[in-house]
Amino acid sequence: MKKTSLSYYGRYPDEKGKFGRYGGIFAPEILMPALEELHEAFLRHHRDPGFQGELGRYLRDYAGRPTPLYYAQRLSWRLGCKVYLKREDLTHGGAHKLNNTLGQALLALRMGKKRLIAETGAGQHGLATAMAGAVLGLKTEVYMGEEDVERQRHNVYRMELLGAEVHPVKSGSRTLKDAINEAFRDWIAHVGDTHYVVGSVVGPHPYPLLVREFQRVIGKEIRQQVLEKEGRLPSLLVACIGGGSNALGAFYDFLEDPSVQLHGVEAGGQGLRTGRHSASLAAGSLGVLHGAYTRILQDEYGQIETSHSISAGLDYPGVGPELAFLQETGRLKVYTATDAEAVEAFHMLAKLEGILPALEPCHALAHLAKISRRLPPDSIVVLNLSGRGDKDLGVVQKFMEDRK
Ligand SMILES: *Cc1c(COP(=O)(O)O)cnc(C)c1O
Numbered sequence: 001m002k003k004t005s006l007s008y009y010g011r012y013p014d015e016k017g018k019f020g021r022y023g024g025i026f027a028p029e030i031l032m033p034a035l036e037e038l039h040e041a042f043l044r045h046h047r048d049p050g051f052q053g054e055l056g057r058y059l060r061d062y063a064g065r066p067t068p069l070y071y072a073q074r075l076s077w078r079l080g081c082k083v084y085l086k087r088e089d090l091t092h093g094g095a096h097k098l099n100n101t102l103g104q105a106l107l108a109l110r111m112g113k114k115r116l117i118a119e120t121g122a123g124q125h126g127l128a129t130a131m132a133g134a135v136l137g138l139k140t141e142v143y144m145g146e147e148d149v150e151r152q153r154h155n156v157y158r159m160e161l162l163g164a165e166v167h168p169v170k171s172g173s174r175t176l177k178d179a180i181n182e183a184f185r186d187w188i189a190h191v192g193d194t195h196y197v198v199g200s201v202v203g204p205h206p207y208p209l210l211v212r213e214f215q216r217v218i219g220k221e222i223r224q225q226v227l228e229k230e231g232r233l234p235s236l237l238v239a240c241i242g243g244g245s246n247a248l249g250a251f252y253d254f255l256e257d258p259s260v261q262l263h264g265v266e267a268g269g270q271g272l273r274t275g276r277h278s279a280s281l282a283a284g285s286l287g288v289l290h291g292a293y294t295r296i297l298q299d300e301y302g303q304i305e306t307s308h309s310i311s312a313g314l315d316y317p318g319v320g321p322e323l324a325f326l327q328e329t330g331r332l333k334v335y336t337a338t339d340a341e342a343v344e345a346f347h348m349l350a351k352l353e354g355i356l357p358a359l360e361p362c363h364a365l366a367h368l369a370k371i372s373r374r375l376p377p378d379s380i381v382v383l384n385l386s387g388r389g390d391k392d393l394g395v396v397q398k399f400m401e402d403r404k
Contacts, residue, residue, distance in 0.1 A: 120176075
């Protein structure tokens with residue numbers, strides 16, 4: 001691997017699964033052997049050209065990679081800088097999530113596992129897991145809060161059509177965090193034949209490492225494509241941050257290029273001052289959530305607070321530990337955009353480029369629109385368009401009606 005003065009690649013996570021003081025393994029003892037087995041299997045198979053070849057074939061012929069790097073001319077005119085969109089919205093399933101679920105499902109197969117489990121909030125990760133499970137012939141079961149099941153009937157039906165079994169979770173607040181608890185319980189009971197597919201760069205070690213490595217394909221492609229088109233590296237990469245997997249996947253291969261600025265954009269919800277947001281990096285504090293030490297939204301007693309965002313994919317009260325670390329080192333700059341700003345950016349991209357984007361990357365676009373006039377004139381910006389907006393049309397419509 002390339003060595004530079006920053007020498008970041010390959011150093012993190014360390015042997016304890018930590019990124020500086022972040023990350024680690026805050027998991028029940030009963031899961032430690034499974035996490036160790038997973039780490040070992042990942043290190044072994046990820047290096048294996050046979051595994052890489054097979055994953056590469058699925059990414060290309062099934063998921064549709066490489067996704068285009070599209071020069072958005074009319075958007076560039078509007079914003080006053082050259083903007084490329086990395087079209088993860090064109091990945092099979094409509095978002096970057098399949099890059100990760102295909103990788104983990106293939107790894108599970110190599111480990112001799114027969115069954116995948118996952119938890120899902122709005123259903124996007126459940127859907128991506130169901131796709132990977134179907135195409136690789138693995139039994140797939142998805143935990144989903146009962147309230148989310150009611151709100152997301154279409155995604156439940158999609159998962160069922162793909163052969164997955166959806167378990168509504170009736171405990172607690174009947175949403176994502178209860179589904180996560182239920183998935184962990186299942187894993188503990190069936191660790192021998194089951195792989196738990198985590199959906200972002202979160203959770204105990206080795207998950208933040210696994211998911212980052214499977215999502216790095218985004219940044220590797222960006223690097224090659226921008227060099228082909230422009231003959232130089234971009235000046236700025238922008239991506240939205242929920243758990244952080246699309247951002248880290250896009251950013252990772254540029255960490256040691258100091259000329260490339262990295263901006264991560266969190267959901268400011270109704271505004272940071274209202275307390276109704278999902279900005280764990282910008283406005284959270286240090287604590288443990290779902291197996292890792294990171295920045296989280298919690299009250300003064302350490303109870304996890306309810307996050308809020310107009311986009312389901314950003315609505316999570318934690319963030320990947322590596323992003324907390326990169327923010328602390330100053331390499332990653334973190335910003336927020338509100339619900340209203342994201343919806344405005346949604347309309348802007350629809351009208352200027354004929355693309356209906358997911359509301360998640362609209363937060364990144366809203367941020368870019370705020371700063372684009374202040375960038376040096378010859379700047380090249382790459383915005384990671386993490387998903388398409390079909391899933392969000394109802395939400396946008398309701399937002400516009402409520403505002404009248
Ligand atoms: C799930 C999702 C996200 C948020 O997840 P990250 O791990 O932060 O990438 C962002 N965009 C889209 C389209 C998603 O589906």
